[in-house]
Amino acid sequence: MLSLTNGNLKIQIDPATFRFTATRVSDGRLLLNQTGLSFGPACPGARPGSRAVTASFVSGRAGP
Numbered sequence: 001m002l003s004l005t006n007g008n009l010k011i012q013i014d015p016a017t018f019r020f021t022a023t024r025v026s027d028g029r030l031l032l033n034q035t036g037l038s039f040g041p042a043c044p045g046a047r048p049g050s051r052a053v054t055a056s057f058v059s060g061r062a063g064p
Contacts, residue, residue, distance in 0.1 A: 032057045 002013040005025060013020045019034040036056035043052055 030060060032059055 002015060004011045008025045009031075010023045010025050011020055012023070019037070020032075021030060021034065022032040023030055034055060034057050036054075038054045040052045040054070042050040046052075
């Protein structure tokens with residue numbers, strides 16, 4: 001698990017899935033949990049080779 005802490009916010013990234021969670025350090029409360037990531041065609045006017053990305057999250061609970 002990769003981890004970065006800044007002040008009262010801790011971000012962890014699972015290297016197997018590349019999904020991340022955000023936790024409040026002071027009380028350990030889960031703030032955001034990434035539940036999905038999807039890629040689609042780029043928006044009109046985007047640079048060649050670009051893709052659109054949609055990330056899904058839930059707040060305050062662990063799991064999709």
